[in-house]
Structures are given as structure tokens and as C-alpha cells.
Amino acid sequence: MALSVGEAAKAVGMTRxxxxxxxxxxxxxxxxxxxxxxxxxxxxxxxxxxPVGRSDAPTDSEDFTSVVTRQxxxxxxxxxxxxxxxxxxxxxxxxxADLKEQRDLWQAEARIWQQKALPAPEVKRGFFARIFGx
Numbered sequence: 208m209a210l211s212v213g214e215a216a217k218a219v220g221m222t223r224x225x226x227x228x229x230x231x232x233x234x235x236x237x238x239x240x241x242x243x244x245x246x247x248x249x250x251x252x253x254x255x256x257x258p259v260g261r262s263d264a265p266t267d268s269e270d271f272t273s274v275v276t277r278q279x280x281x282x283x284x285x286x287x288x289x290x291x292x293x294x295x296x297x298x299x300x301x302x303x304a305d306l307k308e309q310r311d312l313w314q315a316e317a318r319i320w321q322q323k324a325l326p327a328p329e330v331k332r333g334f335f336a337r338i339f340g341x
Contacts, residue, residue: 209238209246218249219256229255 212230216223229235230245235255237247 209240209248210252212237212245212247215247215249215252218258219252220259221256 210218212223212226215235216226219226226235226247227245230237230247235247236251237245240246
């Protein structure tokens with residue numbers, strides 16, 4: 208998803224003219240769309256400029272340590288969720304193995320019953336077959 212020059216300017220807190228100047232200067236690479244308007248890739252834009260309102264950037268009231276502490280707590284929470292997901296995956300794999308084993312047992316049982324086929328019913332011959340013996 209590419210950004211227009213105006214959207215890119217809002218995302219980094221600059222003017223459209225400043226973004227266009229950066230594109231012409233080669234600081235930010237951009238492409239023109241079918242209508243001839245510049246399109247900037249967000250990754251390219253944020254490689255050069257800091258996004259406005261970034262949640263992990265320290266504000267005036269908080270310092271670097273509090274940001275790191277908050278991020279460490281978030282990482283720990285995500286690690287716990289990942290561990291729980293792996294445990295659930297192990298349980299599901301175990302259940303799947305049990306179900307496959309039961310399926311195999313039922314298939315073996317069905318094969319045994321198929322081999323014990325009932326005797327074919329005696330075919331009654333028609334009137335003319337009984338008379339003419341064919």
C-alpha cells in the first residue's frame with residue numbers, strides 16, 4: 208500500500224513540498240502511478256523520517272527506561288501467549304494421533320466384516336429355465 212505525497216507528509220509531520228523536495232533530491236524513493244502522482248512506500252518513508260505519534264517513541268513525560276520496560280512486559284506477554292499456543296498445538300496433535308489410531312482400528316474391523324461375506328442368496332431360476340434346463 209503506497210502513500211500519496213499528502214498522506215506521507217501527514218505520516219511524518221512534514222509538508223507536501225518537503226516530501227516532494229526529498230523525492231526530487233533522492234532522499235526518499237518514490238514511483239509515479241498511472242495518473243502521474245507520486246506514490247511513496249511507507250517502509251521507504253519511515254526509513255528516512257520518524258513517524259508522527261509513534262507509540263513506542265518516548266514522549267516528554269516518559270524516559271527511555273520506561274519505554275524499554277513497557278516493551279519488555281509486552282514481549283513477556285507475547286512469549287506467554289506463544290507458549291500457551293504451543294501447548295495447545297501439542298494437545299491437538301495428540302488428539303489427532305488418537306483419532307487416527309481409532310480410525311485405523313475401525314477400518315481393520317470393517318475389513319474383517321467384509322471378508323466374512325454373507326453367502327450369496329440362492330438365485331431362483333425362471334419358468335423357461337426350469338423347463339428347458341438352461
